[in-house]
Amino acid sequence: xxxxxxxxxxxxxxxxxxxxPIEQLQFYAAGYHEAGQFLVEKFKRAAGYxxxxxxxxxxxxxxxxxxxxxxxxxxxxxxxxxxxxxxxxDDPKLFSSHNLTxxxxxxxxxxxxxKWSMDEKVQKGLSLxxxxxxxxxxETIDPSSYNFRYPNTSKGVGALKHHTVLNVIHFGKxxxxxxxxxxxxxxxxxxxxxxxxxxxxxxxxxxxxxx
Numbered sequence: 001x002x003x004x005x006x007x008x009x010x011x012x013x014x015x016x017x018x019x020x021p022i023e024q025l026q027f028y029a030a031g032y033h034e035a036g037q038f039l040v041e042k043f044k045r046a047a048g049y050x051x052x053x054x055x056x057x058x059x060x061x062x063x064x065x066x067x068x069x070x071x072x073x074x075x076x077x078x079x080x081x082x083x084x085x086x087x088x089x090d091d092p093k094l095f096s097s098h099n100l101t102x103x104x105x106x107x108x109x110x111x112x113x114x115k116w117s118m119d120e121k122v123q124k125g126l127s128l129x130x131x132x133x134x135x136x137x138x139e140t141i142d143p144s145s146y147n148f149r150y151p152n153t154s155k156g157v158g159a160l161k162h163h164t165v166l167n168v169i170h171f172g173k174x175x176x177x178x179x180x181x182x183x184x185x186x187x188x189x190x191x192x193x194x195x196x197x198x199x200x201x202x203x204x205x206x207x208x209x210x211x
Contacts, residue, residue, distance in 0.1 A: 010138075022074060024066050024068060024069035025049055025068075025070055025074060026031045026067075026068070026071045026183065026186045026187075028067050028181075029065075029067035029068040029071060029179070029183070029186075030062035030064075030183060032060045032061075032063050032067065032177045033060070033061070033064040033176075033183075035060050036057050036060035036061045036064065036172060037080075037172060037176065039054075039056065039057045039168075040057060040062070040168060040171075040173075041170035043057075043168050043169055044169055054070060054168040055148065057168050057171070057172065058142075058148040058166065058168070058171060058195055059145075059148040059149055061138075061171065061172065061175045061179070062094060062138060062145060062148055063145065064179055065100060065138060065175070065178070065179060065182070066098060066100060066145060068182035068183060068185075068186065069100055069103040069107070069182065070091075070094055070095075070103065071108055071186045072090055072103065072105045072106070072110070072182065072185055072186055072189065073094065073106050073107075074090070074091075074094065075186060075190060075193065076106055076107070076109075076110040077090065077091075077106065077190045078193060079110065079113075079114075079189050079192055079193045079196065080109065080110065080113055080194050080202065082193065082197060083192075083196050084113065085114070088106070098143075098144050098145035099143070099144070100135050100136075100138065100139040101135070101136060101139055102194060104132060107128075107132075107185075109129065110185075110189065114188075114192060116128075116185075116188070122175040122181065122184075123177045123178075123180055123181040123184070124180075125177075126177045126178065126181055128181065128185075130178075130180065131178045131181050134175065134176065134178050138175070141160075141166075143155070146160040147160050149168055154185075195208070
């Protein structure tokens, strides 16, 4: 049986089940986050472990952060384009850049437009401004989504400084509420977009019937 074959029963996974695959960014982000959480729980219970067993955790959390920010950028631009006269172009580097902070201006713009507070403590005492600070720190450690995947750079030097120490349990505990908050923001954008689209449709129908 080949890798691309499937059979009835437990274990089948469906990819690309949306007509617009990009709409699944939030689900991919949630999947990487949950995988990271699963491994962190393993390390909490473990009597001991080898360093390399924890390396994937850092990448999973980092990649989940990136996907959530990209989901916010994509869906947030759609929402603002629908609700204002301003046209926000799609990010041409949405799938080629791994930079995290590039999405902050749009995230803040969405919050201003929707009157969402950046300072309100909404997720385990965490605000969006707090989340941004942690993401900035994450980008400082791994600016290009490279350092947690490879031991060295393309120039042959260490991807991280010699004897860099990170605590996998603290890392996950710190980023869990950040990712949960980003997930809630994507859901909120979806909710607002659905409402705005419905109102716009109803207005168009009224105007059509009046002509």
